[in-house]
Amino acid sequence: MVQRRRKLGRGVAVIGGGMSRFGTFPEKLGRDLMVEAYTEALQTVGKGMDPKDIEALYIGNFTSDSFEDQGHLGHIIADTLGLAPRPATRVEGACASSGVAFREGIMAIASGMYDIVLVGGLEKMSLLGTEHVQDALGLAADVPMERDDAGYTFPGLYATMASAYMARYGSTREHLMHVTVKNHQNGSLNPKAQFNVTLRETMEQRKKRNAQRGEPVPNWRDEFDFLMDPGPNPLVAWPLYLFDCSPVSDGASCIILASEEIARNFTDDVVTVAATAQASAGPFSTWGGDITSIPSARVAARQAYEMAGVTPKDINLAEVHDCFTAAEIIAIEDLGFFEPGKGAFAAAEGQTTRDSDRPVNISGGLKAKGHPVGATGTAQVLEVWNQLRGKAGPRQLTGRDLRLGLTHNVGGTGGTTVIHILERK
Amino acid sequence: MVQRRRKLGRGVAVIGGGMSRFGTFPEKLGRDLMVEAYTEALQTVGKGMDPKDIEALYIGNFTSDSFEDQGHLGHIIADTLGLAPRPATRVEGACASSGVAFREGIMAIASGMYDIVLVGGLEKMSLLGTEHVQDALGLAADVPMERDDAGYTFPGLYATMASAYMARYGSTREHLMHVTVKNHQNGSLNPKAQFNVTLRETMEQRKKRNAQRGEPVPNWRDEFDFLMDPGPNPLVAWPLYLFDCSPVSDGASCIILASEEIARNFTDDVVTVAATAQASAGPFSTWGGDITSIPSARVAARQAYEMAGVTPKDINLAEVHDCFTAAEIIAIEDLGFFEPGKGAFAAAEGQTTRDSDRPVNISGGLKAKGHPVGATGTAQVLEVWNQLRGKAGPRQLTGRDLRLGLTHNVGGTGGTTVIHILERK
Numbered sequence: 001m002v003q004r005r006r007k008l009g010r011g012v013a014v015i016g017g018g019m020s021r022f023g024t025f026p027e028k029l030g031r032d033l034m035v036e037a038y039t040e041a042l043q044t045v046g047k048g049m050d051p052k053d054i055e056a057l058y059i060g061n062f063t064s065d066s067f068e069d070q071g072h073l074g075h076i077i078a079d080t081l082g083l084a085p086r087p088a089t090r091v092e093g094a095c096a097s098s099g100v101a102f103r104e105g106i107m108a109i110a111s112g113m114y115d116i117v118l119v120g121g122l123e124k125m126s127l128l129g130t131e132h133v134q135d136a137l138g139l140a141a142d143v144p145m146e147r148d149d150a151g152y153t154f155p156g157l158y159a160t161m162a163s164a165y166m167a168r169y170g171s172t173r174e175h176l177m178h179v180t181v182k183n184h185q186n187g188s189l190n191p192k193a194q195f196n197v198t199l200r201e202t203m204e205q206r207k208k209r210n211a212q213r214g215e216p217v218p219n220w221r222d223e224f225d226f227l228m229d230p231g232p233n234p235l236v237a238w239p240l241y242l243f244d245c246s247p248v249s250d251g252a253s254c255i256i257l258a259s260e261e262i263a264r265n266f267t268d269d270v271v272t273v274a275a276t277a278q279a280s281a282g283p284f285s286t287w288g289g290d291i292t293s294i295p296s297a298r299v300a301a302r303q304a305y306e307m308a309g310v311t312p313k314d315i316n317l318a319e320v321h322d323c324f325t326a327a328e329i330i331a332i333e334d335l336g337f338f339e340p341g342k343g344a345f346a347a348a349e350g351q352t353t354r355d356s357d358r359p360v361n362i363s364g365g366l367k368a369k370g371h372p373v374g375a376t377g378t379a380q381v382l383e384v385w386n387q388l389r390g391k392a393g394p395r396q397l398t399g400r401d402l403r404l405g406l407t408h409n410v411g412g413t414g415g416t417t418v419i420h421i422l423e424r425k
Numbered sequence: 426m427v428q429r430r431r432k433l434g435r436g437v438a439v440i441g442g443g444m445s446r447f448g449t450f451p452e453k454l455g456r457d458l459m460v461e462a463y464t465e466a467l468q469t470v471g472k473g474m475d476p477k478d479i480e481a482l483y484i485g486n487f488t489s490d491s492f493e494d495q496g497h498l499g500h501i502i503a504d505t506l507g508l509a510p511r512p513a514t515r516v517e518g519a520c521a522s523s524g525v526a527f528r529e530g531i532m533a534i535a536s537g538m539y540d541i542v543l544v545g546g547l548e549k550m551s552l553l554g555t556e557h558v559q560d561a562l563g564l565a566a567d568v569p570m571e572r573d574d575a576g577y578t579f580p581g582l583y584a585t586m587a588s589a590y591m592a593r594y595g596s597t598r599e600h601l602m603h604v605t606v607k608n609h610q611n612g613s614l615n616p617k618a619q620f621n622v623t624l625r626e627t628m629e630q631r632k633k634r635n636a637q638r639g640e641p642v643p644n645w646r647d648e649f650d651f652l653m654d655p656g657p658n659p660l661v662a663w664p665l666y667l668f669d670c671s672p673v674s675d676g677a678s679c680i681i682l683a684s685e686e687i688a689r690n691f692t693d694d695v696v697t698v699a700a701t702a703q704a705s706a707g708p709f710s711t712w713g714g715d716i717t718s719i720p721s722a723r724v725a726a727r728q729a730y731e732m733a734g735v736t737p738k739d740i741n742l743a744e745v746h747d748c749f750t751a752a753e754i755i756a757i758e759d760l761g762f763f764e765p766g767k768g769a770f771a772a773a774e775g776q777t778t779r780d781s782d783r784p785v786n787i788s789g790g791l792k793a794k795g796h797p798v799g800a801t802g803t804a805q806v807l808e809v810w811n812q813l814r815g816k817a818g819p820r821q822l823t824g825r826d827l828r829l830g831l832t833h834n835v836g837g838t839g840g841t842t843v844i845h846i847l848e849r850k
């Protein structure tokens with residue numbers, strides 16, 4: 001079959017969006033967090049909107065079945081938000097669940113069925129202890145092959161990719177630390193972030209705490225010295241240490257989509273979907289021998305650039321799936337921002353900081369903003385939408401023209417990758 | 426907002442479909458069953474097709490997380506069927522999961538993104554004991570409200586609706602038995618059905634078994650007498666007894682969809698999607714006092730008829746969601762086939778048998794065909810597609826013009842309802 005360039009039957013725009021704070025909230029159900037996200041989203045619609053105008057919902061969630069003892073989440077959210085009997089569909093792509101929900105909302109509008117759709121995602125992870133969270137996240141792998149036969153944990157899978165990368169390209173643990181430092185720096189400017197302090201502040205807090213407790217006060221020289229200390233930063237799965245891993249989080253996010261034809265009824269700041277792309281992959285053994293790059297991400301990236309008619313150089317900012325620091329390195333290569341093997345070195349040289357030409361994870365990323373897995377995809381979209389409109393508050397990028405932003409959302413180790421490019425009109 | 430008539434941007438047709446046998450298969454994973462369904466589906470494409478032409482997958486599944494210790498099912502199925510890196514999205518609407526998957530596939534094609542899409546569903550339920558199956562199915566309810574506060578089990582919810590119906594309309598347990606007898610009769614003609622014997626045959630088998638074992642042989646006069654015996658038909662939740670309930674099943678089903686423009690490249694028997702409709706609802710307490718009818722089903726039915734431009738009288742056959750016998754009674758009223766309160770009596774009068782004007786659940790329904798919950802929606806579509814094309818084998822309806830068939834697929838107690846109307850061109 002001839003590979004044709006993908007095209008939507010009609011244009012789709014983002015007209016609103018919101019998110020709960022990400023963190024751990026023992027007193028709240030997942031649905032409560034979605035109420036917070038939705039309430040904010042309605043307030044962001046420039047010219048206002050009547051919630052009755054929302055015609056359908058797509059809700060991304062990985063496994064509330066495991067995390068919260070609740071399935072069939074679509075109708076729960078429709079009912080909780082007062083939107084029943086509107087159709088509400090839960091979509092699942094592991095940690096890419098709400099990236100996929102965003103995509104389904106786009107296609108539902110492009111299909112002609114709906115003009116206005118609410119898409120979002122949520123995950124309430126903190127009810128379970130960390131050990132059980134690992135069990136639940138492990139369901140994103142090919143369980144009989146990767147867990148039962150090969151004995152992998154979820155961090156173990158990414159650690160394997162990270163060590164393969166380091167072996168092949170000669171990078172070190174210190175390269176990964178630069179991702180940690182950067183994303184915590186970015187998160188410090190994000191009031192919704194789970195960790196909205198810099199690593200230096202975290203380090204100073206630990207010193208102060210130790211002093212108050214009368215315990216020895218470590219003499220860490222800087223953040224890198226702090227990260228080398230196995231006390232605050234113990235090994236998880238070599239070469240990934242605690243501060244290489246995104247946290248266990250609760251949170252929700254959502255986006256309101258409209259057909260491009262009617263978007264100006266709701267806002268003067270029109271941001272449209274320039275590309276939506278998704279791809280899948282099996283376990284490592286099907287990857288053709290190279291696990292330093294995620295095949296589904298490369299495929300989806302190529303399709304996204306083709307659909308938008310742009311190149312990696314045209315992207316002004318990107319939110320990528322840094323569930324682990326090493327995943328961010330691989331992401332910026334799979335997206336074509338850097339050549340294979342150059343990403344780790346580029347990150348260490350500051351080529352992805354908020355002062356660089358193409359900042360990565362200005363929101364703090366999964367690492368610092370938090371990673372309530374089903375909420376991550378639409379939270380990425382929200383950051384890009386806010387930046388493109390100049391509405392990102394204290395972390396707004398300034399002194400540059402922002403036209404194109406990209407989101408890169410990965411389920412499992414690339415079982416699902418979904419990539420979107422948004423464009424300010 | 427003005428309620429506009431829903432319309433797809435372009436037409437969508439069914440060009441293939443298949444299913445595994447439904448039953449309990451201890452030696453098979455859910456993915457193995459999908460291989461069987463997919464293999465059959467490829468063979469049913471009239472003029473043949475290259476699997477490479479499939480551009481995307483939508484996989485309906487309720488909770489493989491709970492049933493099979495496997496999440497992120499989309500990529501598993503894409504990889505297993507050799508279809509990676511094509512995008513594969515799992516959609517979940519409890520027992521309506523693959524009805525929803527079918528709908529997402531339709532919209533994906535109508536959106537212009539794809540020309541050919543594989544949609545399907547699967548569930549592997551039998552690994553868990555019946556008690557744990559109940560726990561897993563219970564996740565389809567609003568757990569904090571319906572299970573934790575109100576103390577409902579899943580059969581208990583439908584039993585409450587059934588007893589409310591009987592109290593309001595004066596029907597009895599015997600009316601429900603007619604649904605059981607009919608659906609087993611239909612299932613006896615379906616070689617893929619979990620129970621492909623009539624109730625009378627089941628009754629005779631039990632007699633023979635008792636005789637062989639030297640146990641007393643009951644003198645059941647007929648199927649109704651058999652169903653009144655608490656030995657073979659014990660109480661589950663009054664007024665629902667064992668033979669009022671669909672079984673615990675393993676199975677998979679799938680459908681191949683194409684844009685209407687290209688459908689004739691694949692088949693001369695073109696069957697198109699005349700309507701797709703979906704609606705949601707919260708728990709009983711939000712239903713306005715009447716629990717003898719499912720609000721989301723009424724809304725979805727009205728939208729489906731509007732979209733197709735037809736009335737209930739125009740429907741030639743229907744596959745409805747008889748997870749319990751009482752659910753079939755409520756379904757045929759919600760669909761407008763019978764007035765409220767008349768369905769139970771109509772069923773007892775034989776107005777829904779395969780010899781009637783508008784047969785219901787010719788396949789055997791969930792009751793006799795089996796109900797691997799995520800597989801049910803596309804299995805319903807498969808039956809209607811086969812009947813409309815005259816390809817339903819020993820249970821083909823004859824001596825009548827079949828033009829319009831309807832599927833009615835319900836998640837939970839109507840948290841999600843999805844209705845489709847297919848039309849033979």
